[in-house]
Amino acid sequence: MATGVQIQERVPENLKKQLALTVQDIQWSYAIFWTISARQPGVLQWGDGYYNGDIKTRKTVQTVELNADQLGLQRSEQLRELYESLSAGDSSPQARRPSVSLSPEDLTDTEWYYLVCMSFVFNIGQGLPGRTLSSGQPIWLCNAHYAESKVFSRSLLAKSASIQTVVGFPFSRGVIELGVTDLVLEDLSLIQRVKTSFLDTPQPFASNKSIPVDGITENDKDLTGPAFDPQILDTKVSPLLGCEQIEMASPNDSSDGFEPNQPAEGSFMVEGINGGASQIQSWQLMDEEFSNCVHHSLNSSDCISQTFVDHANVVPLCQGEKDNDNGLEDVQECHQTKLTSLDFQSDDLHYQMVLSALLKSSHQLILGLHFQNSNHESSFVSWKKNGFLKSQKARGKTPQKLLKKILFEVPLMHDKGLLESPEDNGVRDAAWRPEADEICRSHVLSERRRREKLNERFIILKALLPSNSKADKVSILDDTIEYLQDLAKRVEELESSRELTELEERMKRKPQDHVERTSDNYGNNKITNGKKSSINKRKACDIDEAELEIDYVASKDGLTDNLTVSMNKKDFLIEFRCPWREGILLEIMDALSTLNLDCHSVQSSTTEGILSLTIKSKYKGSTVASAGTIKQALQRVARKC
């Protein structure tokens, strides 16, 4: 375990002191030096850092009197130690704890942010440090805690730590990042100040070609070859470090340094035996501790989150341009489609609110009652991996029989008890036969089938309805009722108007019987001005028979002013007056139906030979006819003789 610690970058003491002085000078919260990873070309990782922010002052035991500077350095050291202990994954978890002077509960949110930064890794060109390095220009980020995660991937972390400003500038083959919990506006002179203070002190990076190397500070000057050659590093490094270097093997195959199949392998200096699993372990642990202090980083797409124990499943298949900083982000991205709730911004927010309220108010973790498994009095026996072969496997009976009965059958017992239908009685009898094994199964199935049948029929009903009703059962039934009523009304009206037409035809054939019959008929047909209209009718008829031309002229005159078509989406209201003649109503209806208009309400009256129609109709096609087309059609009808 201890050997693993040395894999990290050994940046000379000077840099740390420089960072310390700088950040104290400008009174910011932290300074981090991101350096090019020796193992992975093209990747920036944690070089060194100095933490200058708030700390919890719980630890009052100080064996040695330290001045402020030393305190600060010590703190940063302790944070680094803690990070390493948390990330070391293999042997006994309990053993490593006592060696760390800090424990996770002692950290403030800002310290946590600092600590978590140690795990981050950036491709060149990605993330704030990556972009700084590739562009060669400083980047000043205000309101870092509100930044989009694409811009600043640690924004959520920054939010919990109240880090508001983050600045990065390239320095000596790496990037120096400074952060502060206040909002500081862009000030290039500050960057200058920092740079000059750095340049004042001699730097170990004398040669441009030398790179900081894993664990071997003395040998970096020897590497004069092309800057990134992991092979050389491998051979140099491995004899010095005893344990397996799993991570060494993996990046060599990658073409661009981004290893989608190895989640977070660059980010953790973990030397676990099983590379994949150990990272998961560390993530799990990190999360465990992390959440203890940080209550707000709840957006699981961004924060460290726990993963499935079976590490095979952790392998993310999605490749994308994202920082390799949080390998598990990949996992989260892949699962994004499954995170139905996270697709919707508002749901996410609500859930975040719920979670933050929950976790804020929940009490601290009780760090595990020490379980006395060695208690001889216990009824329980220690678990042995291959023991208990004699414990029965499922005997082929229904699994979870009683539980299923309680959940599936007992409620139905109550149901059946009250409904008492013959179908149910049959089922009830079945329920009382305790021997039948498939009882619960068949109940569930038959209930499900019945529900499916019902749903099917509702769907069919919905398809029969003309309007776009909502898909829920109540609305479907409502619309059906409406539609049926509508249809009944229309049928009634159509039938009555058909009667009218028939009557008119009959009248034409027997003009002699005109007078009496028409008056009667007209009375029956609910037309106003009964007698008067009958007289008029007769007149019109006569005219029809005898003087067609005049009729034609008359009707033509009557044409122009009396047709209005008003439209409201798909509903048309047609008001129409024209000289009456036999069969005109039918022809009008025909004309309208050719235009794909579904007339659902027709009011007609004939006064003095003029037919007044009020038609309400709905367009039942997909494209709506214009009012003009309808007008033309109707006028054509009226004009015909």
Place this chain on the structure above:
Amino acid sequence: MENSTQESQPRSANFITYESSYPLYAMALSSMPSVTNLNHQRLALGSFMEDYSNRVDIISFDPETLSIKTHPTLSFDHPYPPTKLMFQPNLKSPSSSDILASSGDYLRLWEVRESSINPLSVLNNSKTSEFCAPLTSFDWNDLEPKRIGTSSIDTTCTIWDIEKGVVETQLIAHDKEVYDIAWCEARVFASVSADGSVRIFDLRDKEHSMIIYESPQPDTPLLRLAWNKQDLRYMATILMDSNKVVILDIRSPTIPVAELERHRASVNAIAWAPHSSKHICSAGDDTQALIWELPTVVGPNGIDPLSVYLAGSEINQLQWSAALPDWIAIAFSNKMQLLKV
């Protein structure tokens, strides 16, 4: 009416068996010892007989002498098997009367006194008819003791104010029958359903719910749910016909933190330790009751249990006593056993 073996096995001082004359399912442990003898723990045992008349018996257990006492007067009839029994949580002090809630056709409350049981109320949430959708489970909110949430096969969850005897709210929780419900805090609860999802609801915002887990094969019902009262981030659930106990972290929806897969047959019941945030006990058809400790780091082969107990037959019910955290109660066939942890 019931046979009872009142003495523990002479050899070992670590478990005691109670044998009833009918199969048992529902079981409840009171949250506070009785007032007469401060160490006695009351248990309510519900029968499972597939006809109309079922019974609930109250017995008491003395951990000092390892004896179980039956109280013939503390017993009542219940229509059809009670699907769940629960004593009032977090009784502040030992009192002479305890309240027991039972679910079945309705939610019923009973006052359990030293020598008698009085029915307190019958809560029916159907406004139109006598008939209310049967309840599959319920949970008594321990922070807000007047609040009980019930889950029902009509896909709804109903929240009751039992002091006033009225419905606080009723939510359509799922697409299918809801099988279990568990409170987290005063106003947050989660439920599992036949549609295979675990949803979290917040009473302040009834429009939204959050699915935090869905069973991997769609529509595999989730049968039971337990929220870790010591660490509200974690909850456990079990699937139908599955030997896995799925541990969920509410902060990372849809991805389980762990799947405890050491049972050799399907799991029937789960219970978190009332005094420790890292321990959970599960019992199943393989007659085993396993105690697990959730580690902070997970080995590649999954998590192994700490310890195991083999019962005589499939274990159907498991309750971890909050009043006596050293004892776990299990029910199998018509026996109930109290096991020392």
